[in-house]
Amino acid sequence: MPRVVDHDQRRVEIIAAACRTIARTGWDSATMAVIAAEAGYANGALKPYFSTKDDLLAAAFDHVYAQTGRRMAAATIGKHGLAALRAYCREILPLNDTTRDEARILVPFWHKGLTTAHLAARHEHAIREFRTQLQHHLTEARDAGQVRTPIPDHDIVGHLITALLGAQITATLMPHLETAHTLTAQLDSFLNLLTHP
Amino acid sequence: MPRVVDHDQRRVEIIAAACRTIARTGWDSATMAVIAAEAGYANGALKPYFSTKDDLLAAAFDHVYAQTGRRMAAATIGKHGLAALRAYCREILPLNDTTRDEARILVPFWHKGLTTAHLAARHEHAIREFRTQLQHHLTEARDAGQVRTPIPDHDIVGHLITALLGAQITATLMPHLETAHTLTAQLDSFLNLLTHP
Numbered sequence: 001m002p003r004v005v006d007h008d009q010r011r012v013e014i015i016a017a018a019c020r021t022i023a024r025t026g027w028d029s030a031t032m033a034v035i036a037a038e039a040g041y042a043n044g045a046l047k048p049y050f051s052t053k054d055d056l057l058a059a060a061f062d063h064v065y066a067q068t069g070r071r072m073a074a075a076t077i078g079k080h081g082l083a084a085l086r087a088y089c090r091e092i093l094p095l096n097d098t099t100r101d102e103a104r105i106l107v108p109f110w111h112k113g114l115t116t117a118h119l120a121a122r123h124e125h126a127i128r129e130f131r132t133q134l135q136h137h138l139t140e141a142r143d144a145g146q147v148r149t150p151i152p153d154h155d156i157v158g159h160l161i162t163a164l165l166g167a168q169i170t171a172t173l174m175p176h177l178e179t180a181h182t183l184t185a186q187l188d189s190f191l192n193l194l195t196h197p
Numbered sequence: 198m199p200r201v202v203d204h205d206q207r208r209v210e211i212i213a214a215a216c217r218t219i220a221r222t223g224w225d226s227a228t229m230a231v232i233a234a235e236a237g238y239a240n241g242a243l244k245p246y247f248s249t250k251d252d253l254l255a256a257a258f259d260h261v262y263a264q265t266g267r268r269m270a271a272a273t274i275g276k277h278g279l280a281a282l283r284a285y286c287r288e289i290l291p292l293n294d295t296t297r298d299e300a301r302i303l304v305p306f307w308h309k310g311l312t313t314a315h316l317a318a319r320h321e322h323a324i325r326e327f328r329t330q331l332q333h334h335l336t337e338a339r340d341a342g343q344v345r346t347p348i349p350d351h352d353i354v355g356h357l358i359t360a361l362l363g364a365q366i367t368a369t370l371m372p373h374l375e376t377a378h379t380l381t382a383q384l385d386s387f388l389n390l391l392t393h394p
Contacts, residue, residue, distance in 0.1 A: 026312035104311060111308035113370050115223035124371050155386035158379055166363025173310050174321050182355055189352035193390040
C-alpha cells in the first residue's frame with residue numbers, strides 16, 4: 001500500500017517551520033532549504049506547496065493573523081466594552097516570546113508588502129478586520145458609559161491600530177527601551193485617557 | 198591638471214541617489230548598479246564609498262534622520278510646549294511625498310535591523326534623541342499648564358514614539374485607510390486628550 005500523505009497537514013507543518021525559521025534567523029537567512037530542514041523534509045519538498053518564498057511569507061502572515069485572532073477570541077470571552085478592548089489589544093502587543101516571534105514575521109512582511117501589492121492587500125484586509133472589532137468593543141464601552149471622551153471613534157481606532165503596529169517595531173528593535181511592562185503601561189494609559197469626559 | 202574629485206560631495210550624492218532609488222523601487226531592486234546609475238556614476242564607482250549595501254542603508258538612515266532633525270528644528274522655532282510638541286511630531290509623520298519616501302526607507306531599515314545589531318543600535322540612538330526632545334517639549338507643556346493629565350510622562354513619550362513609528366507602516370502599506378488627514382487628526386486627538394486633568 002502506498003504511503004498516504006496528508007497534504008493539508010504537511011502544509012501546516014511547513015508554515016509552522018517557516019514561522020519559526022523567519023523569527024529565529026530573519027527573512028534573508030530563511031531560505032527554502034533551511035525551512036525544509038526545519039520541517040524535517042528533503043530540500044525541494046516545499047515546492048509542491050509553495051512555489052516561491054513570497055507565497056510562503058503570505059501563508060506565514062495568514063498563520064500569524066489566524067493565531068492572533070484565536071487568541072483574541074479566547075481572551076475576550078465573557079468580557080465587554082473597555083475590558084474587551086484592552087484584552088483584544090494585548091493579544092497584538094509583543095508582550096511574550098510568541099508575540100515577539102510574530103512581530104519578527106510581521107516586519108519582513110511589511111518590507112515585502114511595500115513592493116508586492118497582493119501582500120499589502122492581505123495586510124489591509126487583516127487590519128480592516130481588527131478595526132471592525134476595535135470599533136465593536138469601543139461602541140460597547142461608549143454604551144456602558146466607560147468611554148466618555150468626545151474624541152471621535154475613528155481617531156481612537158486609527159490611533160490604536162497605529163500604536164499596536166508601531167509596538168512591533170519598538171519591542172523587537174529596541175527591547176531595552178520598550179518592554180512588556182512599558183508597552184502595557186502605555187496601552188493602559190491611553191485607555192485611561194478615554195474614560196475622561 | 199588632474200580632475201579634482203570632491204569625495205564628501207560625491208558621498209552625499211550617492212546617499213541621495215540611494216534614498217531616491219530605495220523609496221521608488223524598494224530595497225531588493227535597489228542594487229548597487231541601479232543606485233550608481235541613478236547617481237550618474239559608472240558601475241563600481243560606489244565601492245570606494247560604500248563597500249556593502251548595508252553600509253549604504255546605514256548612511257541612508259542617517260541621512261533621513263538628519264533631514265528629519267533639520268525639519269524639526271525649523272518647525273519648532275519660536276514654538277513652545279504643546280505647539281512645539283505637535284510641530285515636532287508632524288515632521289516624523291508621513292504626511293507628504295518627502296516623508297512618505299522617508300518611511301519607505303525606514304521599513305527596509307527596520308527589516309535589516311532585526312538581524313544586524315549595528316543598524317538596530319543606530320536606530321535606538323535616533324529614537325533616544327527623539328524621546329529626549331519629546332520629553333523637553335512635554336515638560337514645557339506641563340509647566341505652562343497646557344498638559345494636565347496625570348498619565349506619566351514616560352507613557353506619553355513612549356506612546357507617541359510607538360504611534361509615530363506605526364504611522365510609517367499604515368501610511369505606506371495602507372494609504373487608503375490612513376491619509377495625511379487621518380494621521381493628523383489622530384495626533385491632534387491624542388494631544389487633546391493630554392490637556393484634560
